[in-house]
Amino acid sequence: MNYWDLRKDISKVIPRASQFVFDGSSGIKGVKEKGRKSNYEQFNLEKREWVKIERLLDIDEINSFVEVSLRAQSCPMPLNIDVWDGLKCPFGCKYCYADYFKASLYSSFFDNYKKMGLRHCNVDFVKKELDILMKHRGEKVEGNDKVKNAIRQEIPMRLGIRFEDFISKEKKDKISLQLLQYLTDISYPTMINTKSSLIGEDEYVKVLSDNKGKAAVHMTLISSDNKFLKKIEPGAPSLEARLGACKNLVEAGVRVICRIEPYMIFLNDSKKMVDDYIGRIKEIGIKHITWDTYSYSANSIGIANNFRQLGIDWDRMFLLTSDSQWLGSILLGKLMEYFRENEIQNSTFDFGNVPDNDNFICCEVGDWFGGGFNYGCGVSAIRFIVSQKGKPCTWGAFNKWVVKKGGWLSDSIKDEVKRMWNGNGNVAWYISWAKGIEPAGSDTEGMIWKFNKKDDFRLKKLESIL
Amino acid sequence: MIKINKRVESIFAQAVALEQSGKEKSIIFCKGKTIYIKNMDNTLLLRFMLGKNFFPTPFAFKADDYDSSSLRLDDDGGIIFVDRVEEYSREKKCKIESGSFANINKVFNRLYDQPELPNQIVLQEKLLGLLDRRLSHVEFFLKKGDFKIVQKDIYSGTVISIKKEAAEGLIDLNKDNLKKDFNPIGLRTNDFMSLFIFSDSLSFYFGKSDFVFFESHDISMCGFLACCIYDELGEINYIGE
Numbered sequence: 001m002n003y004w005d006l007r008k009d010i011s012k013v014i015p016r017a018s019q020f021v022f023d024g025s026s027g028i029k030g031v032k033e034k035g036r037k038s039n040y041e042q043f044n045l046e047k048r049e050w051v052k053i054e055r056l057l058d059i060d061e062i063n064s065f066v067e068v069s070l071r072a073q074s075c076p077m078p079l080n081i082d083v084w085d086g087l088k089c090p091f092g093c094k095y096c097y098a099d100y101f102k103a104s105l106y107s108s109f110f111d112n113y114k115k116m117g118l119r120h121c122n123v124d125f126v127k128k129e130l131d132i133l134m135k136h137r138g139e140k141v142e143g144n145d146k147v148k149n150a151i152r153q154e155i156p157m158r159l160g161i162r163f164e165d166f167i168s169k170e171k172k173d174k175i176s177l178q179l180l181q182y183l184t185d186i187s188y189p190t191m192i193n194t195k196s197s198l199i200g201e202d203e204y205v206k207v208l209s210d211n212k213g214k215a216a217v218h219m220t221l222i223s224s225d226n227k228f229l230k231k232i233e234p235g236a237p238s239l240e241a242r243l244g245a246c247k248n249l250v251e252a253g254v255r256v257i258c259r260i261e262p263y264m265i266f267l268n269d270s271k272k273m274v275d276d277y278i279g280r281i282k283e284i285g286i287k288h289i290t291w292d293t294y295s296y297s298a299n300s301i302g303i304a305n306n307f308r309q310l311g312i313d314w315d316r317m318f319l320l321t322s323d324s325q326w327l328g329s330i331l332l333g334k335l336m337e338y339f340r341e342n343e344i345q346n347s348t349f350d351f352g353n354v355p356d357n358d359n360f361i362c363c364e365v366g367d368w369f370g371g372g373f374n375y376g377c378g379v380s381a382i383r384f385i386v387s388q389k390g391k392p393c394t395w396g397a398f399n400k401w402v403v404k405k406g407g408w409l410s411d412s413i414k415d416e417v418k419r420m421w422n423g424n425g426n427v428a429w430y431i432s433w434a435k436g437i438e439p440a441g442s443d444t445e446g447m448i449w450k451f452n453k454k455d456d457f458r459l460k461k462l463e464s465i466l
Numbered sequence: 467m468i469k470i471n472k473r474v475e476s477i478f479a480q481a482v483a484l485e486q487s488g489k490e491k492s493i494i495f496c497k498g499k500t501i502y503i504k505n506m507d508n509t510l511l512l513r514f515m516l517g518k519n520f521f522p523t524p525f526a527f528k529a530d531d532y533d534s535s536s537l538r539l540d541d542d543g544g545i546i547f548v549d550r551v552e553e554y555s556r557e558k559k560c561k562i563e564s565g566s567f568a569n570i571n572k573v574f575n576r577l578y579d580q581p582e583l584p585n586q587i588v589l590q591e592k593l594l595g596l597l598d599r600r601l602s603h604v605e606f607f608l609k610k611g612d613f614k615i616v617q618k619d620i621y622s623g624t625v626i627s628i629k630k631e632a633a634e635g636l637i638d639l640n641k642d643n644l645k646k647d648f649n650p651i652g653l654r655t656n657d658f659m660s661l662f663i664f665s666d667s668l669s670f671y672f673g674k675s676d677f678v679f680f681e682s683h684d685i686s687m688c689g690f691l692a693c694c695i696y697d698e699l700g701e702i703n704y705i706g707e
Contacts, residue, residue: 007698013618015603015652015694018676018703019508020577023569266700313702319602324620461623 003334057110068146073416074378079150086118091236094306097298120175141407153406154371156189166196187212189369197237200245209252216255223268224277247284262294288364291348294322330458351433375405382434395445422446481529497524512689524567531560583671586643591662607650652694
């Protein structure tokens with residue numbers, strides 16, 4: 001069954017919502033910001049006076065700029081660097097949970113969030129801190145300092161995970177550019193996630209292509225339909241602007257990967273849309289795509305109402321591609337197959353499809369960067385089991401392999417990955433979600449797994465439900 | 467002061483129960499002998515006809531605000547619920563909800579005046595025990611005269627199928643009038659189940675792809691449920707736009 005047949009069949013499983021219209025309106029309102037009490041005072045008994053109680057956010061500068069992601073237990077490239085930040089991203093993408101959560105976090109915990117515009121890191125400070133960290137580059141992994149261990153292994157630094165780093169203000173302030181120049185000067189592998197066309201301007205292209213440690217860009221482009229993009233990413237650059245930037249980068253020898261995240265059934269996956277998309281990216285020489293389904297943790301009323309206000313059926317998309325992990329996974333896998341048939345290399349962070357990834361690293365850069373990756377994670381565990389071609393794999397064998405490849409970022413990450421390996425902890429990250437991974441026994445460390453290419457538990461469920 | 471009777475009180479209380487059971491947040495619209503209850507998602511519209519003209523002035527309030535059987539409209543546009551315990555009296559003032567009775571009435575009548583729906587099926591509250599309330603939708607169809615209710619479990623990959631049978635009074639065959647096969651239509655499980663808070667047994671009329679009509683056997687309560695559609699589109703289908 002190909003994607004298009006499956007899409008048709010799946011439309012019979014969860015239907016599209018209908019609503020009555022009263023007063024010419026659907027009646028869906030945005031979620032009101034709860035905010036904080038203002039001018040809160042507490043009487044200090046010692047001083048015998050009222051004291052204003054405030055928690056203030058540094059609205060001018062980001063102080064913590066480098067981190068290993070909380071998803072490092074699953075992700076092979078978890079070293080993030082934050083350059084720009086703000087209460088709301090100017091691109092205003094309706095599906096963006098990072099933006100929604102951040103706004104919610106700042107408005108819940110800080111009293112001065114209303115004064116917050118856009119802020120950025122202090123480049124001089126960051127460079128000094130990075131100078132200290134970079135002394136560890138190439139050392140053997142030791143201890144539990146995750147950031148140091150990531151740099152020891154030369155795991156690529158990623159910009160743009162929590163906020164867009166190439167907003168229009170960057171054009172004037174050049175904060176990201178200075179940091180990119182720093183990374184180029186020391187030939188440190190650099191990875192960018194963006195939707196901005198600024199990255200295609202000469203000075204950015206140059207700094208990235210000059211990086212001897214190599215640079216790659218994930219250009220988020222979830223559709224080639226400008227009308228749809230304008231609706232769902234109202235502040236982001238047009239399709240043409242983004243493709244133009246990609247073209248400049250490709251021509252300069254920077255690896256460009258289109259990012260389709262989120263893949264949303266019935267919204268950005270019509271055959272016409274997909275064929276047009278493939279044609280356009282191939283035309284400018286893009287050969288790689290990284291994918292994911294909608295994040296399960298993004299199921300919030302605020303984001304759902306963003307969709308509903310646009311007349312989009314959030315529930316149908318979310319139920320099919322996120323709430324049901326196996327179903328979303330098989331849908332995504334079939335669509336990736338279609339792209340593969342059209343000579344595009346695809347990889348995904350979706351565990352179900354990781355065995356089929358065209359690249360060892362789900363960001364489609366495993367063959368690009370020369371440094372290390374976070375091999376001690378769920379995605380790598382699945383790929384390790386697959387690489388054993390049906391031979392049983394113990395935790396001990398995987399652990400030995402991780403150590404050989406550079407080591408664990410920390411003991412706590414190792415413990416978490418071991419829990420995932422053994423089907424404990426967060427169910428969303430179980431190794432057994434991957435197609436073809438089946439039990440082959442157990443030992444003192446827990447489960448023994450093997451890969452059976454012909455086995456796919458998702459297909460069995462699918463046959464049953466259809 | 468409007469003093470409502472047991473029947474009206476029970477309608478309001480059931481609307482509150484609907485909300486408190488987590489099924490539907492809803493708004494109550496009143497005028498003359500008519501009460502409408504509309505859920506916030508605009509997928510469910512109920513009408514109750516009363517024997518007496520209780521509400522000379524139209525007004526609307528959130529079901530969750532309902533507080534007592536004595537109420538009055540405030541001059542500045544609020545609604546006040548009054549409660550008395552011996553010599554003490556308590557007033558709870560709430561905001562009147564936007565949206566006009568006239569508009570709700572117009573939408574209801576437009577749906578009501580459409581040609582009669584060909585298939586009538588009686589379903590009873592005991593059916594709910596066979597449904598899985600965790601699943602988002604319930605599917606209904608009539609194929610070669612066989613009426614079926616189906617729930618597809620996208621989590622376990624299983625399918626629940628409920629057949630129409632005469633036994634045990636699950637479906638009252640005597641009142642069923644199934645004339646014309648119809649393709650699967652989906653109802654939100656919550657919407658469907660919530661109707662049985664108001665009545666143990668309801669007649670459903672299928673046939674339109676956009677909505678299902680239902681009524682209680684004493685015909686004092688009836689309404690419409692928006693149907694979900696099994697097609698390949700991603701936009702919300704607006705009925706009556």
